[in-house]
Amino acid sequence: MPFSLLKYGLNSDFPYEKHADLPSPSALKSHYDVVIIGGGGHGVATAYYLAKYHGITNVAVLEKGYLGGGNTARNTAVIRSNYLTPEGVKFYTESVKLFKELSNEFDFNIMYSQRGQLTLAHTDAAIRGFRQRVAINKHYGGQSELIDPQQIRELVPSLNMNPADMPVLAGLWHTDGATARHDAVAWGYAKGATSRGVELHQLTEVTDVEVQQDKVTAVQTNRGKISCGAVVQAVSGHSSILAAKAGFKLPITTYPLQAMVTLPVKPFLDPMVSSPSLHCYVQQTSRGELVFGGGSDPYPLYSTRSTMDLKEGLLANAVELFPAIAQMRLMRQWGGLTDMTSDYSPVMGLSPVENYYLDAGWGTWGFKATPICGKTMAQLVAGNGKVPELIKPFSMERFYRFAQVNEMGATAASH
Amino acid sequence: MKMINCPLNGLRNSSEFVYGGEVKEMPDHRNCNDREWAEYIFFHENAVAVVTEWWLHAPSSYWFIGERHTASDEFIRTYDPSERFSTRVEFAGPVVESEK
Numbered sequence: 137m138p139f140s141l142l143k144y145g146l147n148s149d150f151p152y153e154k155h156a157d158l159p160s161p162s163a164l165k166s167h168y169d170v171v172i173i174g175g176g177g178h179g180v181a182t183a184y185y186l187a188k189y190h191g192i193t194n195v196a197v198l199e200k201g202y203l204g205g206g207n208t209a210r211n212t213a214v215i216r217s218n219y220l221t222p223e224g225v226k227f228y229t230e231s232v233k234l235f236k237e238l239s240n241e242f243d244f245n246i247m248y249s250q251r252g253q254l255t256l257a258h259t260d261a262a263i264r265g266f267r268q269r270v271a272i273n274k275h276y277g278g279q280s281e282l283i284d285p286q287q288i289r290e291l292v293p294s295l296n297m298n299p300a301d302m303p304v305l306a307g308l309w310h311t312d313g314a315t316a317r318h319d320a321v322a323w324g325y326a327k328g329a330t331s332r333g334v335e336l337h338q339l340t341e342v343t344d345v346e347v348q349q350d351k352v353t354a355v356q357t358n359r360g361k362i363s364c365g366a367v368v369q370a371v372s373g374h375s376s377i378l379a380a381k382a383g384f385k386l387p388i389t390t391y392p393l394q395a396m397v398t399l400p401v402k403p404f405l406d407p408m409v410s411s412p413s414l415h416c417y418v419q420q421t422s423r424g425e426l427v428f429g430g431g432s433d434p435y436p437l438y439s440t441r442s443t444m445d446l447k448e449g450l451l452a453n454a455v456e457l458f459p460a461i462a463q464m465r466l467m468r469q470w471g472g473l474t475d476m477t478s479d480y481s482p483v484m485g486l487s488p489v490e491n492y493y494l495d496a497g498w499g500t501w502g503f504k505a506t507p508i509c510g511k512t513m514a515q516l517v518a519g520n521g522k523v524p525e526l527i528k529p530f531s532m533e534r535f536y537r538f539a540q541v542n543e544m545g546a547t548a549a550s551h
Numbered sequence: 552m553k554m555i556n557c558p559l560n561g562l563r564n565s566s567e568f569v570y571g572g573e574v575k576e577m578p579d580h581r582n583c584n585d586r587e588w589a590e591y592i593f594f595h596e597n598a599v600a601v602v603t604e605w606w607l608h609a610p611s612s613y614w615f616i617g618e619r620h621t622a623s624d625e626f627i628r629t630y631d632p633s634e635r636f637s638t639r640v641e642f643a644g645p646v647v648e649s650e651k
Contacts (some may be wrong), residue, residue: 376597387593389572435570438599438622445552445566478593535593536586 140243164337167363168196170517171355173342173378174370175199176208177318177503178495180325181510182368182517183334189511190518193333196364197326198357200341204322207372210440210472211503212395212419212429213318214408216253217278218310220269220544223529224481225276227508230526232278232312234507242324246316249422252407253313254283254291258302259413265544266308279311294404299456302413313408315419318503325510345382345492352382352492366491366517373473374438375483375496384488387535388475388497391432392439394446396469398461400424405458414453426461428454432474432500440471474499479540484509484530485516485523493517494532501543553624557608558615558631571605574616574635580642601627 170186172179175197186192199205215235217228239246257263266282273280285297288307297304330336337359344356345367354363371378379386400423410417415430430450433443447469455462476499477483483497495513498505508526515524523531529541553565573595578587596602599622606617606629616635618627 376595377599380596380598385590385594385596387595389595389597434565435568436597436621437624439624441624443553536589538585538589 161337162335164196164340164357164359164362165335166361168335169194169365170368171195171362171364171366172197172368172370173355174206174372174495175201175203175322175326175336175338176206176370176372177204177322177325177506178208178372178498178509178513179368179370180204180322180329180336181506182370182495182513183336183510184325184329184332185511185514186517187329187332187334190514192514192518195329195334196362197329197334197336198340198342198355199336199338202338203326203336204319207472207474207498207502208318208322208506210393210395210470211318211500212417212427213315213503214253214417214419215248215312215314215316215504216310217312217504218253218255218269218273218280218308220265220272221481221541222272222276223541224543225272225278227526227530228504229273229276229278229312230511231505231508232314234511235314235316235504238316238321238324238507242328244320244324244327246320246324247422248314248316250312250314253310254288254407254409255308255310256288256304256409256411256413257306257308258304258411260305262412263306266306269308273310281309281311283307283309291407292405292409294458294460295409296457296459299411299414300453309407315408315421321503321506325506342378342381345378347383347489347492350488351490366493366520368493368495368513368517370495370513372475372496372498372502375475375494379487379494379496382487382489382492386475386483386494386496387477387532388483389436390438391436391474391476392441392471393429393432393474393500394442394450394469394471395427395429396447396450396466397421397428398426398464399467401426401464409457411453411457414456416450416453416457418454418457425467426454426464432476438473440473442469442471476500480543481541482509482530483532484513484527486521486531486533491521493521497530555606555617555626556629557611557613558629559613560608560611563608567608567610569607569609571607571614574603574605577640580640 217232219225270280341358346354352367405420408419477497487494512524512527554562617629
């Protein structure tokens, strides 16, 4: 990496060819061994690991819009593993490990920035929850500890220690907490996958899934029909709609999630700070903007429109946390679609259709799972449906067995 | 703020309402198997369409049914559940000896 960067810097010509990251659009073939529906982070990561580790390159990634233009572009780019359930912690800890190496692996800077995440406790119950999370994190190799108000003051001097009359009693300090450029993650995976022979087809929408005797045989697209050996669905935000085309229902309800960002200011906030009681998290990007996020909208909707109510509620609490930002101007606001499950864990693995694999239910926790998700989904496909240990607990079947994975640490806001 | 037409209270702010899930056909809870019950509880259509949903007006604890488009967020109609349900579902099981 450093040498190529040096070479780039000393080059008098702009090395244009090398930046033509993706092969130009080619005609769709009539058959692929694996069709991945959804060209977001998860989809291209699955294609990348299929090609890299399993030698499966007759793969098409079909994307109805453009690469990484869906929820990959709409999340707030938080990476962490300080979850509550052993299943969740094991899974996300692996993801953090992979994330740390991605820039080197891609030879492409994903701007990984490990600045730590601080979650605030305003009640005794929250402190008890934090103790449990610390213990489980440490056991499975994550980096979390419980810190007291004095340590919090030193870490984040600008924080109001009594926001909305709810004193900050303790903090869950997760040193593994990080951010990365979400677009770059998708681009890096796509570049790595396509250079190994995978085809990425943008503006290619799947309009129907053909299932015969519980096996998927082909997908219909707006560019024609493709027969396929296996299908992976990785379309967060539209999981239920695609699954309906394959003939089954999912344990998912889709809610909008809104976020917003201010004009840039000088750096003053190093860690990412979240308060579950105030339904709010705040972080400062490397460009200096403050990013605010909160909980999903109060009721389901397939629209990324913005509402004044959410902005008022979220920003009132953000100003409680950081009174000094009250005069700052918002620059941008956006929304994404979150496929929420009732236990705040994903739905991964097998589906009622034999060779149709699910990567769904990514609610508000999809971006941080991108690498491990791609890796395990690739194992699943290459193993012809042998489910990797790491994702066994997240099977759709768990809902029929009443064996949910209750992930209370899933979001900064909803619990 | 978005307004929702409550059949009991008229137009009220949407913040007074709580979403209660899709209106579904409930399986016979005394005779269905666990799988059927799980399907009823956890699995949803979650479609982009005009859907029929339960809503609660929280301040008056009044449950009603709304028909709403899940892409435009437009309420087509709201009405009292009596339009759809005429009998009460009894969940009480067989009487246990000790409770007599």
